[in-house]
Amino acid sequence: MNPGSHTPEIGRSIVAAGLRTHFHDVGSGAPVLLLHxxxxxxxxWANWRxxxxxxxxxxxxxxxxxxxxxxxxxPAGQVYTLDHWVAHAVGFIDALELPQVDLVGNSFGGxxxxxxxxxxxxxxxxxxxxxxxxxxxxLTPGLDAVWxxxxxxxxxxxxxxxxxxxxxxxxxxxxxLRYQASIQPGFQESFSAMFPAPRQRGVDALASAEADxxxxxxxxxVIHGRExxxxxLSNALTLADWIVNAQLHVFGRCGHWTQIExxxxxxxxxxxxxxxxx
Numbered sequence: 001m002n003p004g005s006h007t008p009e010i011g012r013s014i015v016a017a018g019l020r021t022h023f024h025d026v027g028s029g030a031p032v033l034l035l036h037x038x039x040x041x042x043x044x045w046a047n048w049r050x051x052x053x054x055x056x057x058x059x060x061x062x063x064x065x066x067x068x069x070x071x072x073x074x075p076a077g078q079v080y081t082l083d084h085w086v087a088h089a090v091g092f093i094d095a096l097e098l099p100q101v102d103l104v105g106n107s108f109g110g111x112x113x114x115x116x117x118x119x120x121x122x123x124x125x126x127x128x129x130x131x132x133x134x135x136x137x138x139l140t141p142g143l144d145a146v147w148x149x150x151x152x153x154x155x156x157x158x159x160x161x162x163x164x165x166x167x168x169x170x171x172x173x174x175x176x177l178r179y180q181a182s183i184q185p186g187f188q189e190s191f192s193a194m195f196p197a198p199r200q201r202g203v204d205a206l207a208s209a210e211a212d213x214x215x216x217x218x219x220x221x222v223i224h225g226r227e228x229x230x231x232x233l234s235n236a237l238t239l240a241d242w243i244v245n246a247q248l249h250v251f252g253r254c255g256h257w258t259q260i261e262x263x264x265x266x267x268x269x270x271x272x273x274x275x276x277x278x
Contacts, residue, residue, distance in 0.1 A: 009045040010071070016064070017091025022071035023064035024048075027056030030125075032102040032274065033093065034063040035109030037131075039159065040149040040191055041182030043070030047106060051259050054267035058275065062101070064092050066112070068190040080194045082206055085112050090120055102274050104128040106259065107231055111206040114239075118212045127216075128270055130223040131231045131256050135238045136207050139200045142230040142256075147195035147202060151188055153179045165227045165255040213242045220246040221273045225254030225261070247273075 011024035024044055032055065036047035044063035055061045065072040067088045068080050089112060093101055102125050105113030110132025117124040142162045149155055156179040160170040182188060195202035220243045224236035233250065240248035249269060251262050259266045
């Protein structure tokens with residue numbers, strides 16, 4: 001796929017923190033920044049496509065491809081760290097001249113959202129953490145498989161089975177689309193450089209300090225799928241315990257794909273939370 005082609009996956013681009021950054025920009029009003037997860041072949045569109053229309057009815061929704069993912073630039077030799085991803089995300093909102101945004105982070109994107117709110121609290125109004133990394137936990141076999149992906153259609157199908165509670169959602173068409181995305185030029189090279197074995201180090205490197213999380217005062221919505229086999233439900237319980245102004249919503253009959261498996265209810269929940277008066 002080429003970024004010039006006319007497909008829904010292709011949006012706009014802007015230079016952020018020195019990187020030509022691909023993103024989707026839909027709706028109008030108060031800005032909300034969506035930070036995607038770290039699965040192979042992921043992009044902002046793949047992660048958020050099912051909820052973009054509903055969220056954009058009430059606000060301006062910005063969904064970038066984070067550094068190393070999607071159609072954003074991949075400089076040769078880039079070292080991928082939490083510091084780098086936070087700087088890129090802040091550079092993105094700076095490039096759009098947004099003094100403050102609401103943040104919605106999915107999985108890896110949740111760890112990034114959490115770190116951004118800790119380091120730049122004035123840039124964040126409200127925080128939504130979904131299936132989030134960012135606290136200490138023992139690497140799950142599911143996450144080890146996701147980060148250790150090597151490209152093949154069978155491997156992609158197996159990973160998508162891990163993500164979804166309802167396996168009927170994992171169609172041959174979806175597996176083929178995600179597999180093809182994962183083998184575009186440069187995609188696997190950057191992906192495999194991010195979380196090399198032993199992958200517990202990747203979990204630990206994305207965690208913020210407990211004292212810093214406890215010091216957050218942002219209104220925060222923590223969302224998790226009860227049957228998540230990639231990121232443990234205990235992460236959500238920890239975040240809800242440590243963040244003083246947190247509320248927790250657990251979706252039953254749901255894996256790691258809350259925004260896809262329960263897209264309508266997810267969008268209503270997030271819209272209601274972001275619309276609440278202080």
